[in-house]
Amino acid sequence: MKLSHRKFCSLAAAAAFCIGLSGIVPAGAGDLSEAQLTRQISQAEYHVREFEKEVELQRGGDKQIYRSKKDALDRVQKLKQEYPNDPRVELLFQRTKTALMKSKGDYKQVDPLWTKYKRDEAELVKTIAGISEKEWNSLLAARKDRLENEFPAPDIKKIMLPDIKGKYVLLKDVIYPNNQFYGATGEFIWHGKPSSGYYYVEIDGRDWLGPYEAIKRYRRSVDSSLEDNLKFDVLAVVDEVTSEIPSSSQEKKGSYYMGWVVKPVAVYVPGHVLGVYDEKRESSGVYAGEEQVDKIKEGWYTYKSVPDDVTPEKLMEIFMMAIKEKNYDLYVACINPRWTSNPNSNALLRYHWDLHQGRFHKEYVHATFDKAHPIEVIKGFKAADDQENFFLDDDQREILKKTQGDLVEMVTVDSRAFDENGKQVGSPHPHKLIRTNGGRWYIDDYTPRF
Numbered sequence: 001m002k003l004s005h006r007k008f009c010s011l012a013a014a015a016a017f018c019i020g021l022s023g024i025v026p027a028g029a030g031d032l033s034e035a036q037l038t039r040q041i042s043q044a045e046y047h048v049r050e051f052e053k054e055v056e057l058q059r060g061g062d063k064q065i066y067r068s069k070k071d072a073l074d075r076v077q078k079l080k081q082e083y084p085n086d087p088r089v090e091l092l093f094q095r096t097k098t099a100l101m102k103s104k105g106d107y108k109q110v111d112p113l114w115t116k117y118k119r120d121e122a123e124l125v126k127t128i129a130g131i132s133e134k135e136w137n138s139l140l141a142a143r144k145d146r147l148e149n150e151f152p153a154p155d156i157k158k159i160m161l162p163d164i165k166g167k168y169v170l171l172k173d174v175i176y177p178n179n180q181f182y183g184a185t186g187e188f189i190w191h192g193k194p195s196s197g198y199y200y201v202e203i204d205g206r207d208w209l210g211p212y213e214a215i216k217r218y219r220r221s222v223d224s225s226l227e228d229n230l231k232f233d234v235l236a237v238v239d240e241v242t243s244e245i246p247s248s249s250q251e252k253k254g255s256y257y258m259g260w261v262v263k264p265v266a267v268y269v270p271g272h273v274l275g276v277y278d279e280k281r282e283s284s285g286v287y288a289g290e291e292q293v294d295k296i297k298e299g300w301y302t303y304k305s306v307p308d309d310v311t312p313e314k315l316m317e318i319f320m321m322a323i324k325e326k327n328y329d330l331y332v333a334c335i336n337p338r339w340t341s342n343p344n345s346n347a348l349l350r351y352h353w354d355l356h357q358g359r360f361h362k363e364y365v366h367a368t369f370d371k372a373h374p375i376e377v378i379k380g381f382k383a384a385d386d387q388e389n390f391f392l393d394d395d396q397r398e399i400l401k402k403t404q405g406d407l408v409e410m411v412t413v414d415s416r417a418f419d420e421n422g423k424q425v426g427s428p429h430p431h432k433l434i435r436t437n438g439g440r441w442y443i444d445d446y447t448p449r450f
Contacts, residue, residue: 153197190246198259210285211275380407
């Protein structure tokens, strides 16, 4: 079929319009003119540039969604398939490939020293577990003649309290804190069921708090793998009979059940640690092998103190190693004394210690530290500030020294965390450090993640 010149021009114009709307010409559609190809490359380059900006903002970290990623990859892929020999397309392809790799996060070669703390901890856990198992078995053996069966529990309707009071019972898989409840006669952990009987483990006295606090010390100083919600084996002594609603609900809906009130003697986490009640100790409890732990850990420590002339970057490294190697005293020594000198701050220090411990076992294993940002004066007058000195004479400087009070300086150090595969975890995190009157640097905000 022959087309008139006018119809041919109309069809060509329509085709050109469609090409402009659809962006890149699909395979087999024919070559674009040089102007059209240049325009398509320019459009793709815009999206690649936006993608590169997003990646750069992550500073080595990865991100789930990049707004410009799909447009950049789609356009460059089609250009590469249609015009593989065009040097402009090839340059754009290489840029896109580099940005894509960077978008997955930065990587480093893993140094075996990064994970040494985990190997040291595993050996210490094994040591304490062995000591605990031996002492646990010894406790049970010493009481075997007075040890009652766990289930079925002695029938309260058939056995009088004087017949069983003072005898021992071994309760397996006691769940805490999930089974904790406040009852009419005290605070307990319920253990059992109606068909087999109930035990109410009394936990508002030192005979529970002592061993439990000892296990918490073990977790902080030895074994970060312990979770908050645990199953314990509890060696306890029968003390009383009570009737309670064994429910953790505050509404207390349900039936009352008679049960034996038992006082803990020892609390055991199989494969980990034994906590024992000891009324003579200040904390009313001790965990098996506790006296040996500090001596064993002394050989681990990369740093044992903070030098007076420590740099901000080195202080962050010492702080990190104190956490990894479970040196709590050194951890505290790195922190601004205004956060450590108040007795009420101790709980907060330990809370964030626990968070740091968990992160170094579940999220990352090491961090590196960028060069510190420029030092800022946040209070007082710094005589060495060249710009301010340009505007001041000697008399003015002396006045400022006397009236401005202590010189307080702050600096920021960025950390980059890496996992066991050497992949950077998230973007760098800033940490604020502070010093007063030119003294030693301290970490002012000790709570951020690495």
